[in-house]
Amino acid sequence: MGLMAREETRTTQPTTVRTSATDPAVDVASDAQGDAQAAAMRAPRAWVVRLVVVAIVLSALNLRPAITSLGALLEEVRDGLGMSGGVAGLLTSMPPLCFALFGGMAPRLARRFGPSAVVCAGMLAITAGLLIRPYAGSTAGFLAASALALMGIAVSNVLMPVIVKRWFPDRVGSMTGLYSMAVALGTAAAAAVSVPMTDALGGNWQSGLALWAVLAAVAVVPWVPLLRDRGAAPDARGAASTAAKAPASSAGRTPAREEAAAPVRITRSRTAWALAVFFGLQATAAYITMGWMAQIFRDAGVPASTAGLLLAVTMVMGVPLAFVIPRLASRLPHQGPIVVALGVCGLAGYAGLYAAPAAGAWAWALLLGIANCAFPLALTMVGMRARTGVGVAQLSAFAQSTGYLISIPGPILVGVLYQSSGGWGLPIALMTGLMIPQMVVGVLAGRNRTVEDEAAR
Template sequence: MPADQTAAPALPNVEPTTTARTTTFTPAPAPVRVKARWLLALALAVAAFNLRPAVASLGPQLDTVRTSLHMSAGLAGLLTALPSLCFALFGLAAPKLARRLGPAVTVCLGMAAVTLGVAARSFAPNSAVFLLLSALALAGIAVSNVLMPVLVKRYFPDRLGPVTGLYSMSLALGTSVAAALAVPLTTALGGGWRVGLGVWALAGGVALALWLFQAATLRRDGAGAPAAGTATVRITRSRTAWLLGVFFGLQATAAYVTMGWLPQIFQDAGVSATQSGVLLAVTMAVGAPLSFVIPSLATRMPHQGPIAAVLAACGLAAYAGLGFAPAAAPYVWALLLGIANCTFPLALTMIGLRSRTSEGVARLSAFVQGIGYLISVPGPVLIGVLYQHEHGWGHALILMAVLMTVQLFLGLAAGRPRQIEDEG
């Protein structure tokens, strides 16, 4: 059996149906045959590229936006927490929408929301409107976040690793490009923050056009309809779902803390602001190639726990370096943190491997990302509180090391070969 078919159904040609108390199985349709799968893979990659610029392009310009819109400190704090909240809450609606409309049409709606929200908020007259339009864009991202593993499972079951790697790499590129170019692009365009933020709607428009074409093509070929069957399991009764949910939450916490606080850690150690920005860019850039490699490797292994352990060990080594000698080898610590943050594509791959059906993956993806992003909300705030109280990074880095250790053991448990259909 090819390595990329490790998640193949144990019960061929059946789809499960859940009643109030029992789970039964009904005949499933024949495997979907999609014409021009390379074009669908391209559409996935372009959509993934658009899943972070709405957030990453705002961070470097937040002070300017806040001053221009007379935004209060409380609203600014809410704005920084808004991505995790929206990813958690709106992501839970994705499976229901996908069952009713089909995943391709749902991603179309997601890309439309991203494009409209990013474009319209650049014209926002006040803080409240800016916040609402940001939430619209984030809602589109949340739905698409959840459905990326579903689309891969449904249309590329024989290429789960490589295609997951493709869109993970594209997502990482979108994040790093938006963060690196936000300020230079705004300066080059000479239009202030409104132009600098709104220009990212152009990339969203390209993704929307591709997905409109894909949705029409898949529906014409009979491959875009909602999947047969309903939920395979009561997801809250699955031990694997909970393990993955907390695992996802801890890796998201580590990633948000890194993006939010790493430059400050280096600056407090005497590194210049310019070099601190370069170090953060190194941390983010290393994720692009590894995000392509790790999913392919993970699908070839019966147990993904060892990969999770190696990534966590890199994170622990980085925290130790930042705690004891941050300025001694800053590029080494930045590189190690970048490797540790590649737990994200590993988690997405495990979501695809832990269910036999695309419907199951939809339920699992929504649950894991919903729980995970909710867990990640307080992390960066708590780190800031510890930093302010101590006027240093000792306690904060100890906390992150403890969370990384927990993440290591959760990854070992969640990486075991099993499917949620066997646990509910």
């Protein structure tokens, strides 16, 4: 596996250290060298790094099936539970609502219990929620169980960029691409096979939804050996490099230590706000697509199984692009051109969905799938717009929590507009209008700067 880090060789040779009461720089340099040696001694074994990669991929596969499996079977769920259009709109707005409410808790929980333990608990919550909600027997119970699963997704959403930054600080782009590709694959798989799987189970939508709990249960397993990981920087190479290269400080501390110890006043950063709004608007488009696009095609005369497949095509576009876009973005000083290109694809997809939803269904599904790759781009920018692990954790929590708060009204408003107007003209006009500010704030968030520098000013 090319992405795996090789096991570091432990250093056993003694180091000669000179001390001088008149030359404090010697002491500081010795401290830095000692830090580098200590970091090398703490280098994780190769199998641990491989296990982290497996855990990240399996967890990423479970971050969207709870949503897209419901989108593919929304009509059956509405009929089975007697939901109105407004309540269905609330249901499709639950993901961003829960992500906003529970995502902000993730950094605090991670500091207390460790990121691995929190993500492991998140996978358990997803398993329980997906298993309980189809058999809750009422709309209120269905919503409550969905909230449990979404809570697990929320904390995992926030901590995934943190885990990537900690374990793979020199490969943020490629690892974010791998993680985003797994998210897209899980999203597409749930959209594609939920309807056929339900048909194979005799048309029982409860069983069709509950089966996704098995995938979440599998994702718990690789995190169990990592539960004791509570350290601040398990990647010894990054720590050793920082300690060895850091200049001496008159206080006897390296700059890396000072940055790691200082929290970032994230709300003072314009880039953080731009990234939060960009995240919110792309999430609005994504959850409207996941919750309603299959229904748009079905109302245009497309069979239910084909509509689910079209949604799967939209989601599966993120599999290759979610790997390519973060790698490309990490090589560019400014990610604005990528933001604009994705936005143009979204505008074209919405225009086609309005003019000829059935005739050009496959083309519109492809274009909207490309536009939805703003999500891995946003995750990549989270890792690029902060220098330290503390900064990434704060920026990830702030951008995702604030962004998901922004995205809450979108799916609800689409449901209300659809029910009140009896068609999809107004909802599609809303989706199109939101794409313009998404492109603007995305360009601002893509500028080459860090939140630490902006907050300091």
